[in-house]
Amino acid sequence: MRTTIKDIANYTGFSVTTISLVLNGKAYKIPKSTKDIIFDAVEKLNYRPNQIAVGLVKKRTKTIGLVISDVSNVFFSNLAKGVEDECRRNGWNLILCNTNDMHKRDLEYIQVLADKGVDGILFCMSLDSDKKKALESVKLMEKLKVPFVMIDRFLEEVECCSVIVNHRSGGYAATKHLLELGHRNIACVAGPLALEDSQHRLKGYKEALEEFGVSYDPDLIYEGNYDRKSGVEAVEYILGLQKKVTAIFSFNDMSAYGVYNGLKRCGYLIPKDMSLVGYDDIFFSEILDVPLTSVNQPVYDMGVEAVQQIISEIDSGVNSKKCITFQPKLIVRDSTTEYEEK
Amino acid sequence: MRTTIKDIANYTGFSVTTISLVLNGKAYKIPKSTKDIIFDAVEKLNYRPNQIAVGLVKKRTKTIGLVISDVSNVFFSNLAKGVEDECRRNGWNLILCNTNDMHKRDLEYIQVLADKGVDGILFCMSLDSDKKKALESVKLMEKLKVPFVMIDRFLEEVECCSVIVNHRSGGYAATKHLLELGHRNIACVAGPLALEDSQHRLKGYKEALEEFGVSYDPDLIYEGNYDRKSGVEAVEYILGLQKKVTAIFSFNDMSAYGVYNGLKRCGYLIPKDMSLVGYDDIFFSEILDVPLTSVNQPVYDMGVEAVQQIISEIDSGVNSKKCITFQPKLIVRDSTTEYEEK
DNA sequence: CTGTTAGCGCTTTCAC
DNA sequence: GTGAAAGCGCTAACAG
Numbered sequence: 001m002r003t004t005i006k007d008i009a010n011y012t013g014f015s016v017t018t019i020s021l022v023l024n025g026k027a028y029k030i031p032k033s034t035k036d037i038i039f040d041a042v043e044k045l046n047y048r049p050n051q052i053a054v055g056l057v058k059k060r061t062k063t064i065g066l067v068i069s070d071v072s073n074v075f076f077s078n079l080a081k082g083v084e085d086e087c088r089r090n091g092w093n094l095i096l097c098n099t100n101d102m103h104k105r106d107l108e109y110i111q112v113l114a115d116k117g118v119d120g121i122l123f124c125m126s127l128d129s130d131k132k133k134a135l136e137s138v139k140l141m142e143k144l145k146v147p148f149v150m151i152d153r154f155l156e157e158v159e160c161c162s163v164i165v166n167h168r169s170g171g172y173a174a175t176k177h178l179l180e181l182g183h184r185n186i187a188c189v190a191g192p193l194a195l196e197d198s199q200h201r202l203k204g205y206k207e208a209l210e211e212f213g214v215s216y217d218p219d220l221i222y223e224g225n226y227d228r229k230s231g232v233e234a235v236e237y238i239l240g241l242q243k244k245v246t247a248i249f250s251f252n253d254m255s256a257y258g259v260y261n262g263l264k265r266c267g268y269l270i271p272k273d274m275s276l277v278g279y280d281d282i283f284f285s286e287i288l289d290v291p292l293t294s295v296n297q298p299v300y301d302m303g304v305e306a307v308q309q310i311i312s313e314i315d316s317g318v319n320s321k322k323c324i325t326f327q328p329k330l331i332v333r334d335s336t337t338e339y340e341e342k
Numbered sequence: 343m344r345t346t347i348k349d350i351a352n353y354t355g356f357s358v359t360t361i362s363l364v365l366n367g368k369a370y371k372i373p374k375s376t377k378d379i380i381f382d383a384v385e386k387l388n389y390r391p392n393q394i395a396v397g398l399v400k401k402r403t404k405t406i407g408l409v410i411s412d413v414s415n416v417f418f419s420n421l422a423k424g425v426e427d428e429c430r431r432n433g434w435n436l437i438l439c440n441t442n443d444m445h446k447r448d449l450e451y452i453q454v455l456a457d458k459g460v461d462g463i464l465f466c467m468s469l470d471s472d473k474k475k476a477l478e479s480v481k482l483m484e485k486l487k488v489p490f491v492m493i494d495r496f497l498e499e500v501e502c503c504s505v506i507v508n509h510r511s512g513g514y515a516a517t518k519h520l521l522e523l524g525h526r527n528i529a530c531v532a533g534p535l536a537l538e539d540s541q542h543r544l545k546g547y548k549e550a551l552e553e554f555g556v557s558y559d560p561d562l563i564y565e566g567n568y569d570r571k572s573g574v575e576a577v578e579y580i581l582g583l584q585k586k587v588t589a590i591f592s593f594n595d596m597s598a599y600g601v602y603n604g605l606k607r608c609g610y611l612i613p614k615d616m617s618l619v620g621y622d623d624i625f626f627s628e629i630l631d632v633p634l635t636s637v638n639q640p641v642y643d644m645g646v647e648a649v650q651q652i653i654s655e656i657d658s659g660v661n662s663k664k665c666i667t668f669q670p671k672l673i674v675r676d677s678t679t680e681y682e683e684k
Numbered sequence: 685c686t687g688t689t690a691g692c693g694c695t696t697t698c699a700c
Numbered sequence: 701g702t703g704a705a706a707g708c709g710c711t712a713a714c715a716g
Contacts, residue, residue, distance in 0.1 A: 053709035077419035289631035395693035
C-alpha cells in the first residue's frame with residue numbers, strides 16, 4: 001500500500017491535521033522542530049499526497065481538458081504541445097480528447113471531463129458544428145460550471161475568453177501579396193464556409209480584392225474541407241473553370257499540398273504557371289521542393305496563452321471574456337511569383 | 343452545485359445505498375418499480391456520479407498516462423491518436439505527458455501520474471536514457487505498483503509488456519531493397535546508437551550486407567539524432583568521405599528530409615545521383631516532389647494495441663510480459679532507383 | 685501549538 | 701428489498 005497521511009501521523013506521533021498543515025505550508029504556529037520531524041518522516045516513508053483525495057475535498061484537480069478534433073493533425077499537435085508545456089510549467093496536467101470533428105463527441109467529452117473534475121476546458125469546437133451546435137457545447141460547459149477557453153475556432157455571440165488568430169488579416173495578407181505580384185484571377189480553396197475562420201479568411205480575401213479594384217467572382221471559390229483531397233479536387237474544379245486563374249490561395253497547408261500535387265499532375269509548374277499560397281505554415285511547407293509561401297499562425301504560443309488564460313480564470317474565478325487575438329504572418333517562399341502575361 | 347447521490351436519495355426517498363446499487367447494476371433484489379423511480383430521478387436531476395469520489399473508493403480512475411517525448415513529432419502524434427481513440431472506445435481517458443526526451447521528466451511524470459491515480463502508464467522512454475536511466479524509470483513504476491506497457495523503445499532486460507516494431511527487419515528490408523537495386527556503398531544516417539531501435543535497424547542493415555557479401559564499413563554510419571538537422575549534417579559528412587556512396591538509408595523520415603534538402607542543395611538529383619530510403623513513412627513522404635521510399639511503421643495500430651494490453655493488464659491484475667512485435671513494411675516510391683556505373 | 689471532528693461523494697458490508 | 705454505517709485519504713473549522 002501507498003503511504004498515507006495517517007502513516008505519517010502514526011510514525012511521528014502528531015495528528016493528521018498537523019501533518020496536513022505542515023505539508024500545505026499553513027503551519028504558521030508550528031515550531032521548526034515539529035516540521036523537521038514531519039518532513040523527515042515524509043522523506044523516509046516516501047509519502048506523497050493522494051491527489052484524488054485532495055481533489056475530492058478541495059474540488060480542484062490541477063487538471064484541464066483539451067478538446068480538439070485530431071492530435072495527428074499537425075496544427076493540433078503543435079497546439080497540444082504548447083498546451084502541455086505550459087501546463088507542466090505550472091504543475092498542471094492535461095487530458096487529451098480527440099473528437100474527430102464530431103459535435104456529438106464534443107458534448108460527450110465535455111460531460112466526461114466535468115465528471116472527472118477537471119478545473120477547466122480548452123475547447124476547439126468540431127468542424128461539423130454549426131452555430132446552433134456550437135452554442136449547445138458552450139451552454140453545456142456553462143451549465144456544468146466548468147471554466148473554458150475557446151481556441152482557434154470561436155463564436156462571436158459567445159461571451160467567453162477566446163484565443164484566436166485574426167484570420168481576416170491572414171486572408172488579406174495572402175491575397176494582397178498575390179495582388180501585388182500582379183495576379184488578378186485568384187482562386188480560393190476554402191474550408192467549410194460554415195466556420196467563422198474560413199469565412200474570415202474569405203473576408204480578408206475580398207477586402208484585398210476591393211482595395212485593388214478587382215471584382216469578386218464567387219465562381220473562384222472552391223469550398224473544401226481543409227484536407228489534402230479537397231486540394232486535389234479543387235485543382236480539377238479550378239482548371240475546369242477556364243477563367244485564366246494564375247494564383248491559388250489555399251485556406252490551409254494540407255489542402256495546399258493537395259493543390260501542389262494536383263497541379264504537378266496536370267503538368268503545371270509552380271510558381272511559373274500558377275502561384276500558390278497556403279495557410280498554417282506547417283514545417284513541411286519549408287521542405288517542399290518549391291517551398292510554400294504560407295500564412296504562419298503562432299499555434300504553439302496560442303496553446304501557451306490559452307493555458308495561462310484558463311488558469312487565471314480558474315484561480316480568480318472570474319470569466320475574463322477577453323478575446324486574445326494573435327496576428328498571423330505571411331511567410332514568402334518560392335511558390336509565388338509575379339504574374340506574366342502569356 | 344452538482345447533483346449528488348444524496349440528492350437522488352432525498353428526492354426519491356430511498357437511501358444512497360439503494361441508489362448506488364441500482365446505478366452500478368448490482369441491484370439483484372431490487373424491484374423494477376424502485377429502479378424506475380431512481381432512473382427517472384437521475385434523469386430529471388441530471389445526476390452523474392462524481393468520478394473523483396468514485397476513484398477514491400474504488401481506486402480506479404479509468405485513466406491512463408501516456409509518456410512520450412513530444413506530441414508535435416508526427417510519429418508520436420499518430421501514436422497518441424491511436425491511444426486516444428482506443429481509450430475512448432473503452433471509456434477511458436488519457437493524460438498526455440511530453441518529456442522532450444529528458445529522463446528527469448520521465449521520472450517526474452511517472453510520479454505525478456501515480457499521484458493522480460492513473461490505472462496504468464504507456465511509457466516511451468526518453469531518448470537521453472541510457473540503460474541505467476531506463477531501468478530507473480521502470481523500477482519507479484514497479485515501486486509505485488502502476489502497471490505499464492513500454493512502447494516503441496524497449497529494453498530487453500525489463501520484464502514487462504512491450505509494443506514494438508521489429509526494427510531489425512525494417513533495417514534489413516530497406517538495405518536489401520538498395521542492394522537489390524545494385525547499390526554497394528550504402529551510407530546510414532542512424533539515430534543515437536545508445537537506443538535499441540537504432541541499434542536494431544543497424545543490425546538489419548548489417549545482416550542484409552552480409553547476405554549480399556558486402557563488407558561492412560563503419561565509416562559509412564553517421565550517428566545523428568533523428569532530426570532534420572542530423573540529415574543535413576550527414577550529407578556533408580557522407581559526401582566528404584569520398585567513398586562513392588550511391589545510396590543513403592536514413593533511420594527516420596525527419597532526418598531523411600534533411601538528407602533530401604541537403605543533397606538538393608549540393609546539386610545532387612534524387613534518385614539519379616543518390617538513392618534515399620527513410621523510415622517511419624510519415625504522410626508527408628508521399629507528398630514530396632520525389633516521393634520518398636520509406637519503411638512504414640504501423641504507429642496508430644501500436645497505440646491501439648498498447649491500450650488494449652494495458653487495459654487487460656489492469657483488469658486482470660497480471661503482467662502479461664508479452665512483447666507484441668509489429669512488422670514494418672517497406673513502401674517503395676521514387677527516391678530509390680537502380681545503381682548505374684558512371 | 686496541536687488535536688478532534690466533520691465532511692468531500694461515493695461504495696460496500698452487514699444487519700434488519 | 702432496503703438502509704445504517706464505516707471508510708477511501710485528505711482538508712479545514714473549531715476547540716483548547
